[in-house]
Each structure stands twice: as C-alpha cells, then as structure tokens.
Amino acid sequence: MRGRTVLVTGGTRGVGAGIARAFADAGAHVLTCARRPPEQPLDGVEFTPLDLRDPPAVRAFFGALPRLDVLVNNAGGTPYRRLLDAEAERHAKVLELNLTAPLTASLAAYEQLRRSRGSIVMIGSVSGGRPSPGSAAYGAAKAGLAHLAASMAVEWAPHVRVNTLVVGMVRTEQSAAHYGGPDGIAAVARTVPLGRLATPADVGAAAVFLASDAAAYISGASLQVHGGGEWPTFLGAMGRGPTGDPVASEGPVDGPAACTEGGEPSDGPASAGDGRPGGPGPSAKGRSGGAGPSEEIRGERRGEWG
Numbered sequence: 001m002r003g004r005t006v007l008v009t010g011g012t013r014g015v016g017a018g019i020a021r022a023f024a025d026a027g028a029h030v031l032t033c034a035r036r037p038p039e040q041p042l043d044g045v046e047f048t049p050l051d052l053r054d055p056p057a058v059r060a061f062f063g064a065l066p067r068l069d070v071l072v073n074n075a076g077g078t079p080y081r082r083l084l085d086a087e088a089e090r091h092a093k094v095l096e097l098n099l100t101a102p103l104t105a106s107l108a109a110y111e112q113l114r115r116s117r118g119s120i121v122m123i124g125s126v127s128g129g130r131p132s133p134g135s136a137a138y139g140a141a142k143a144g145l146a147h148l149a150a151s152m153a154v155e156w157a158p159h160v161r162v163n164t165l166v167v168g169m170v171r172t173e174q175s176a177a178h179y180g181g182p183d184g185i186a187a188v189a190r191t192v193p194l195g196r197l198a199t200p201a202d203v204g205a206a207a208v209f210l211a212s213d214a215a216a217y218i219s220g221a222s223l224q225v226h227g228g229g230e231w232p233t234f235l236g237a238m239g240r241g242p243t244g245d246p247v248a249s250e251g252p253v254d255g256p257a258a259c260t261e262g263g264e265p266s267d268g269p270a271s272a273g274d275g276r277p278g279g280p281g282p283s284a285k286g287r288s289g290g291a292g293p294s295e296e297i298r299g300e301r302r303g304e305w306g
Helices: 016-024 055-063 087-116 136-155 176-179 182-190 200-211 233-237
Strands: 005-009 029-034 044-047 070-073 119-125 160-166 222-225
Touching: 005 087, 016 029, 016 044, 016 070, 016 200, 029 055, 044 182, 070 087, 070 200, 087 119, 087 136, 119 136, 119 233, 136 160, 136 222, 160 176, 160 200, 200 222
Parallel strands: 005 029, 005 070, 029 044, 070 119, 119 160, 160 222
Antiparallel strands: none
C-alpha cells in the first residue's frame, strides 16, 4: 500500500483504529475523520474533525484532498433501543449515520477515487443478515449498506472497486463493559466456531486485502469476517455446545451481543464496526438483541454519539 492515501472514517478507536493501524503498517498514508479526536493519537495517522452527517462539510473535506486511493466507510453505531421505545425520527438517525453518511462520503470521494482507480471498503455487520432485536434500524442500515455497495460496484466499474466486510463480534476496549468482564467475554467467545472474538487487527487485515492489488479482480463482494458465524441456537437448547460438550446453564448467546464498530459517529465495529447483535449473552442484562458484532453501543451510554 506504499504511496497510497487511505481515509478511514471513524478511525479513532475500536475497529476503526485497528483498520487505520493496519493500513499504516502496510505503508499507506492514512487519514481519519470523526467528530472528536482520538484519546490517544495513532502513530503515522492524521486526524481531521468532521461530522459525516453534514453533507456540505463532507464535500468540502473531500474536495480539498489532493489524492485518495482508498475510502473505508467504517463510522457507525447505535444505542440499544427497541422499536417501540422511540419514535420513527429517532430510528431514522441510526439510518442516517450508518447508511446515508457512507453514501455521502462515497459520492464526495468519487472523483478522487476514479482518478486513482481506487476502491471503497464498506464496514458492514452480520446484523444486516439476520433479525436484530434491539437494533432493528441498525440491522436494516447494514443490510442496505451491503446492497448499496453491490450496486455501486456495478455503476462505478471499472474505475472504482467497491466491497463490503461483513463483521462479526470484535473484542475492543469496550468489550468488558458490554459482556461483563473476562467470564462474559469467554462465554460469548465459545459461541463462535473459531473459539474467540475477532480483534480490530483481524478486521484491519481483511480491509487491507480488499483494498490491495491482491484483490484487483474483486468488486461487489461481501467478505465475512465472523469466525465461522454463530453456533446454531437449537443445538444449545439440546445441551450441545460448540465443542459437543454441554453448554453453561444459560445456554449459548443467540448471536452477537450488542456492541461496536467504529469510532465517532462510531469507530466501527468493537465488542459490536462495524462494525458495531443477536441476542442476550451471559452479561447482557436482559437485552435481547443489539448492534452489529463489530460495533459498540455508544450514544445513550455516553449521552452522545461517539
């Protein structure tokens, strides 16, 4: 990736920071943007404050870039919120952040990407492919994001490649708070066929691959980064855990627990990226669903997005 300029939206923490680090390690010139600066700056990564929900500001930002080779649409996230707990306008804000904002950024970046014959990597979520109680608007946005990427890949070929990373549960600095400490994280990890949650570095490596020359003939694809998916719930109900041994009394997690993804609007996907889940885990405290496995639940917990 040497000589290439990469922008990671929401790349200040969690999954987004892992993606930014991966591109920096690959030799790219890495830029990040979010509403607030990172608590700890990343070596070799430049930060610019930007609200991706402000289209004029987004267009001005991209218009000032001298070059852009890769756009990673990672920013996103959602608070845990059941459908009947809010009016449609509140849910629409989740759609704006997780679907409209990536579209706004992609449109603003198109001219630079066309000139460099670059690529876009969307950070999606397994929440977009299954029911997401407690984060229905988020799951709908991520489903829409994958469709948007596939359509964009056709419309913008052969000048710009567009792909999606479908991210599962990711272990970030927010994981312990969400899953209830080491025991909760271990219990949730046992529901993943590979036996662990992803790390931000896992997502970053996949993003670098899709943006690299090694993926030059890959466009319109959805690459699943979820450790094999989820252990079937009905087997857990029968007392058959992922290793064939009896599971804990509370049974397996019915999908990823509400978590993170990005970093501002969101950093993407965390113990959610985003990416940013499916059912109550041992420490889910009554939640029956949540955000995408790679995404952390921010917003309500901190009183604001990011």
